Structure formats: structure tokens, C-alpha cells
Amino acid sequence: xxxxxxxxxxxxxxxxxxxxxxxxxxxxxxxxxxxxxxxxxxxxxxxxxxxxxxxxxxxxxxxxxxxxxxxxxxxxxxxxxxxxxxxxxxxxxxxxxxxxxxxxxxxxxxxxxxxxxxxxxxxxxxxxxxxxxxxxxxxxxxxxxxxxxxxxxxxxxxxxxxxxxxxxxxxxxxxxxxxxxxxxxxxxxxxxxxxxxxxxxxxxxxxxxxxxxxxxxxxxxxxxxxxxxxxxxxxxxxxxxxxxxxxxxxxxxxxxxxx
Numbered sequence: 001x002x003x004x005x006x007x008x009x010x011x012x013x014x015x016x017x018x019x020x021x022x023x024x025x026x027x028x029x030x031x032x033x034x035x036x037x038x039x040x041x042x043x044x045x046x047x048x049x050x051x052x053x054x055x056x057x058x059x060x061x062x063x064x065x066x067x068x069x070x071x072x073x074x075x076x077x078x079x080x081x082x083x084x085x086x087x088x089x090x091x092x093x094x095x096x097x098x099x100x101x102x103x104x105x106x107x108x109x110x111x112x113x114x115x116x117x118x119x120x121x122x123x124x125x126x127x128x129x130x131x132x133x134x135x136x137x138x139x140x141x142x143x144x145x146x147x148x149x150x151x152x153x154x155x156x157x158x159x160x161x162x163x164x165x166x167x168x169x170x171x172x173x174x175x176x177x178x179x180x181x182x183x184x185x186x187x188x189x190x191x192x193x194x195x196x197x198x199x200x201x202x203x204x205x206x207x208x209x210x211x212x213x214x215x216x217x218x219x220x221x222x223x224x225x226x227x228x229x230x231x232x233x234x235x236x237x238x239x240x241x242x243x244x245x246x247x248x249x250x251x252x253x254x255x256x257x258x259x
């Protein structure tokens with residue numbers, strides 16, 4: 001628990017409660033999900049209030065000692081002095097980190113398949129599609145299936161990344177024809193990156209997200225949530241199912257909700 005509590009610090013601002021900051025989160029690549037104020041290091045664990053560069057940060061251990069809080073970690077209910085929303089989100093993050101640290105799961109990443117539920121921002125409840133991918137599925141195959149049920153075509157510049165990344169995508173994956181047009185070798189052709197490579201880079205597991213940003217002038221987003229993880233034998237059964245809507249060699253759209 002010490003390692004995990006070191007990852008989170010307590011930020012004391014002008015509000016009535018202190019907030020929790022995940023110092024492992026890097027805001028240089030993408031906007032924080034929860035921070036509404038100016039960019040400062042780390043990621044605030046809730047969406048309440050604003051962060052200011054001058055706010056004081058202390059370790060979890062120091063904060064609990066100074067306020068006579070009897071806790072060694074983020075167990076139980078939130079202390080009165082700490083934001084309950086931050087506390088709840090941090091408990092989830094700690095639990096996920098501990099689960100991901102399991103050697104069995106770590107060894108499986110890159111060898112399993114995923115069910116990816118794709119949604120468009122602003123229309124998530126109206127329409128979605130489940131695409132099952134295998135480790136050897138290329139991002140080009142995934143792109144082909146994603147474009148099948150959207151208005152995207154070869155005239156839409158688009159980039160795949162993690163979460164809601166925009167121009168600073170950590171994956172830097174472009175469809176092949178756009179890669180050629182970009183002329184920038186720091187990008188990666190979609191046909192040259194597999195789901196296994198993405199999974200290993202991101203530690204991809206159930207509940208995680210990938211993102212797709214397009215039309216960079218006024219950016220729009222699709223995103224997917226990993227709904228299920230498939231062992232190789234389960235994956236083969238799913239991809240061979242007669243109810244598959246459409247497929248490539250290694251991936252398939254298996255379920256959809258249309259308006």
C-alpha cells in the first residue's frame with residue numbers, strides 16, 4: 001500500500017476540503033479528465049473546483065498525521081478533511097492498480113482478445129457498436145470496421161490514441177494513406193501496429209478506453225470501452241459465431257444498437 005499511497009498526494013487549496021492528486025498521471029499529452037483549471041502536474045481525482053499552481057501539496061502520510069486521521073491507506077469512508085469524490089475515485093484506482101499488478105493478468109496482456117464498445121461523444125446512448133478484436137488485428141482492420149458504421153471516409157483526417165487524446169496522441173497511429181500524406185515518420189501506419197502492441201503499451205484490460213479523434217479543426221471524438229476480455233479459445237468461438245454482422249480476417253462487429 002505504501003507504493004500506491006506515494007503515487008497520490010493531498011492538495012490543499014482554498015476550499016473546505018483537500019483533494020487527491022494522482023502524480024503518475026501526465027497532463028503533457030492530454031487534458032486531464034477532471035482538472036478544470038490551469039495545467040499543473042498530476043491529475044485531480046474529481047471534477048469539483050479548480051486547481052491553482054500555488055496550492056500546497058503534501059504526502060498522504062503527512063496529511064493524515066497533521067490531521068490526526070487514523071488511516072494507513074484509502075480504506076473505508078473518506079475523512080471529513082478530504083473530498084469524498086476524490087476518495088471514492090482513488091479507491092477505484094488503487095483497486096485497479098493492485099489487480100493489474102497481478103502477475104497472471106500482466107502475462108495475459110498482448111495475448112488476449114477484447115470486445116470494444118465504440119460510441120460517439122454526445123450520442124453514446126443512441127448508438128454503439130461492439131467490435132471484437134484479436135491480438136493480431138491491425139489498427140487498419142479496426143479502422144475499417146469503425147468507419148463502416150460512421151460517416152468517416154478517406155477525407156476525414158483521424159488519429160487513434162488512448163482515452164481522449166487530440167494532437168498529442170501517444171499512439172500516433174494514422175490510417176495508411178494519411179500516413180503517406182503526412183510525411184512524418186514519427187507517426188505509425190495503422191497496418192503496422194497490432195492490438196497486441198497497443199495492449200502492451202497501454203496495459204489494456206477490461207474497463208479501459210481507446211479514442212479516435214477526427215476533423216482536427218473542430219475535433220470530434222469516438223471512443224471505445226473494453227467490455228470483455230477473451231481467452232484465445234473464447235475469442236475463436238466469438239469470431240466464428242453465425243450472428244457476426246461483418247468482419248475482417250481477425251476482427252468482427254458482433255453487436256450494435258442503432259437509433
